[in-house]
Amino acid sequence: MSIIKVKNLTKTYHDTEVPVHAVNGVNLEFKKGEFSAIVGPSGSGKTTLLNMIGGLEHPSSGMVEVNGTDMFELSSSALIEFRLMNIGFVFQAYNLIPVLTAKENVEFIMQLQNKDKKQMNERTISLLESVGLGDRLNSRPNQLSGGQQQRVAVARALASKPMFVLADEPTANLDSKATMQLLEIMEVLNREENITFIFATHDQRVVDKAHRVITIDDGKIISDESVSK
Amino acid sequence: MNTILKIAWRNIWRNKRRTFITIASIMFALFFSTIMRGFQLGSYANMKRNAVEAYSGYVQIHKKGYWDDKNINNIFSIDEKLVSKLENDSRVKVIIPRIESFALASSGESSKGVLVMGVSPDKEDKMTQIKSYLEEGEFISENDKSILVAQDLAKFLKVGVNDSLVLFSSGYHGATAAGLYAIKGIVKLPTPEMNRGTIYLPIEEAKSFLSTEGKMSALVFDLHDLEDADGVLETVSANIDHEKYEVLGWKLMNKELIQMIESDNAGGIVMISILYLVIAFGIFGTVLMMTNERTREFSVMVSLGMQKTKLAMVVLLELFFMTLLGVVAGIAISLPIMIYYYYNPIVFTGESVEAMKEFNFEPIMPMSLDPQIFLTQAIAISIISLIAMSYPTIKIMTMNVINGLRS
Numbered sequence: 001m002s003i004i005k006v007k008n009l010t011k012t013y014h015d016t017e018v019p020v021h022a023v024n025g026v027n028l029e030f031k032k033g034e035f036s037a038i039v040g041p042s043g044s045g046k047t048t049l050l051n052m053i054g055g056l057e058h059p060s061s062g063m064v065e066v067n068g069t070d071m072f073e074l075s076s077s078a079l080i081e082f083r084l085m086n087i088g089f090v091f092q093a094y095n096l097i098p099v100l101t102a103k104e105n106v107e108f109i110m111q112l113q114n115k116d117k118k119q120m121n122e123r124t125i126s127l128l129e130s131v132g133l134g135d136r137l138n139s140r141p142n143q144l145s146g147g148q149q150q151r152v153a154v155a156r157a158l159a160s161k162p163m164f165v166l167a168d169e170p171t172a173n174l175d176s177k178a179t180m181q182l183l184e185i186m187e188v189l190n191r192e193e194n195i196t197f198i199f200a201t202h203d204q205r206v207v208d209k210a211h212r213v214i215t216i217d218d219g220k221i222i223s224d225e226s227v228s229k
Numbered sequence: 230m231n232t233i234l235k236i237a238w239r240n241i242w243r244n245k246r247r248t249f250i251t252i253a254s255i256m257f258a259l260f261f262s263t264i265m266r267g268f269q270l271g272s273y274a275n276m277k278r279n280a281v282e283a284y285s286g287y288v289q290i291h292k293k294g295y296w297d298d299k300n301i302n303n304i305f306s307i308d309e310k311l312v313s314k315l316e317n318d319s320r321v322k323v324i325i326p327r328i329e330s331f332a333l334a335s336s337g338e339s340s341k342g343v344l345v346m347g348v349s350p351d352k353e354d355k356m357t358q359i360k361s362y363l364e365e366g367e368f369i370s371e372n373d374k375s376i377l378v379a380q381d382l383a384k385f386l387k388v389g390v391n392d393s394l395v396l397f398s399s400g401y402h403g404a405t406a407a408g409l410y411a412i413k414g415i416v417k418l419p420t421p422e423m424n425r426g427t428i429y430l431p432i433e434e435a436k437s438f439l440s441t442e443g444k445m446s447a448l449v450f451d452l453h454d455l456e457d458a459d460g461v462l463e464t465v466s467a468n469i470d471h472e473k474y475e476v477l478g479w480k481l482m483n484k485e486l487i488q489m490i491e492s493d494n495a496g497g498i499v500m501i502s503i504l505y506l507v508i509a510f511g512i513f514g515t516v517l518m519m520t521n522e523r524t525r526e527f528s529v530m531v532s533l534g535m536q537k538t539k540l541a542m543v544v545l546l547e548l549f550f551m552t553l554l555g556v557v558a559g560i561a562i563s564l565p566i567m568i569y570y571y572y573n574p575i576v577f578t579g580e581s582v583e584a585m586k587e588f589n590f591e592p593i594m595p596m597s598l599d600p601q602i603f604l605t606q607a608i609a610i611s612i613i614s615l616i617a618m619s620y621p622t623i624k625i626m627t628m629n630v631i632n633g634l635r636s
């Protein structure tokens with residue numbers, strides 16, 4: 001059963017001289033537990049597509065249904081609440097709240113969800129341990145490397161027990177070692193806890209790990225292949 | 230809520246220098262404005278008290294028309310029962326009878342026009358504390374036939390204790406008034422004008438000197454509390470015959486002083502407003518930077534699922550903390566200074582003293598500790614902060630997360 005249904009999605013920017021069709025008639029479905037990569041050259045529309053799937057940006061036409069909810073029918077504060085409860089985000093960089101420690105950054109999401117304190121504490125520690133940062137609980141973002149920061153961001157994205165995690169170029173600012181570490185962690189989380197990940201990337205190392213590769217160019221899907229591992 | 234407080238508190242220390250400058254500017258604004266207002270309000274209260282206690286009292290009863298025409302023929306008598314009834318009012322400290330008249334005082338060598346005040350010495354002392362102004366000699370008593378002379382007047386007439394003065398005046402209904410009086414004491418009166426030309430005479434002697442047939446020119450009310458002045462004025466008003474008498478409150482009797490205070494006060498408020506305008510620009514600058522340098526961070530937080538109202542709350546708390554710290558620090562440095570000057574008012578010396586006396590000011594500058602001073606300044610700063618808060622609030626409520634994420 002699909003948890004995400006993207007129907008005839010388009011996004012056209014009119015703020016330039018010639019209208020830009022950043023996403024142009026995309027139809028897609030994602031199932032629980034998928035580990036997919038949306039790939040394509042810079043400017044092909046990956047970020048725009050991902051932002052719409054995440055309910056961050058309104059489409060020009062078409063719809064995105066998450067677990068039966070048409071997100072863009074929601075009021076803006078209901079949409080924020082919907083994201084909080086259902087979607088995890090990992091951005092390219094500067095993901096974390098600078099004044100909070102690694103632990104507080106992860107807890108932040110659960111606090112917004114009004115989770116019970118004890119439960120929150122346990123879950124935070126186990127999440128940070130699972131991304132290999134059990135010993136950096138009280139470090140502030142500026143005391144962590146880029147790779148460590150991205151791993152905290154992954155832990156945070158999972159804190160809310162989301163239906164799926166969207167990651168836009170999560171490895172763009174990382175060296176090979178950090179990239180491999182991050183990918184392995186996400187792979188394990190996907191395999192062992194059935195977490196659904198959707199990446200936007202043009203990093204071949206990420207593409208190599210993906211179980212499904214969706215190629216986009218000029219806002220259109222040009223191929224959608226499952227890779228057996 | 231806890232997290233919001235924590236984020237806000239830590240955020241203000243991200244740019245320590247900017248935060249210190251902002252807090253310091255609020256602190257200094259508060260420091261200067263409270264000290265300045267403290268001196269102003271202290272001086273005003275002192276001037277009012279001087280004017281009221283040294284002369285006018287809070288309420289006076291006269292024969293109708295006396296205040297506009299202070300003529301010895303405009304004197305009156307009043308039902309003693311009414312006076313004792315009013316004196317029994319708990320708000321009233323004392324009711325003082327007076328006879329006032331102008332006279333020519335002559336020491337043989339020189340002479341000068343003076344105000345002769347026929348007073349009931351002990352009652353008068355209760356209000357004006359005239360006994361404490363005694364510089365030389367002794368205080369007069371009810372049945373004396375001797376006088377007290379103001380210090381500068383005595384100097385002018387070149388007389389001292391035990392010398393005599395001749396007083397000439399015109400009495401009630403045109404009777405001639407002339408008398409030779411021994412000087413029993415010299416008093417240094419608080420307002421320079423009075424100190425230059427006042428003579429006190431026991432009221433019974435004044436009545437016979439001016440042939441008033443037992444009448445007086447004023448009944449002066451001293452109260453325990455300035456706050457009661459309007460209420461007592463009303464009570465007195467309700468009890469007398471307005472065909473025969475007039476009742477005046479202290480504000481009416483000290484019109485010029487009130488006007489002077491009002492215009493000086495307005496000047497002070499203008500100065501403080503200018504100061505606050507400068508501070509306001511500083512605060513706005515801080516808020517502008519604080520908001521605009523964090524658009525990406527704000528976008529991430531809202532993307533993750535933080536409601537915009539909560540985010541706005543964080544920024545408002547940041548501004549609130551800074552304002553509070555500034556206000557508390559400002560009061561913390563001004564309060565000890567104000568307490569010091571409250572107990573040790575500035576006494577002017579040197580050339581300025583003469584100029585102040587010329588304008589009838591007592592050459593001291595007392596401090597007021599009226600809590601309203603602090604409250605008003607704190608409210609003014611809070612209003613500036615509230616206005617400043619509107620910027621991040623609007624910015625956050627209308628922001629588009631995509632723009633922030635793509636920046």
Ligand SMILES: Nc1ncnc2c1ncn2[C@@H]1O[C@H](COP(=O)(O)OP(=O)(O)O)[C@@H](O)[C@H]1O
Nearest residue numbers: 013015020022041042043044045046047048049
């Ligand atoms: N706010 C915008 N206004 C105008 N054009 C935009 C805007 N955002 C993105 N685009 C354009 O849309 C296209 C797709 O961009 P994007 O989704 O960021 O691609 P990718 O993530 O694959 O690099 C690009 O041509 C980009 O310039």
Ligand SMILES: [Mg+2]
Nearest residue numbers: 046047048169
């Ligand atoms: Mg992109």
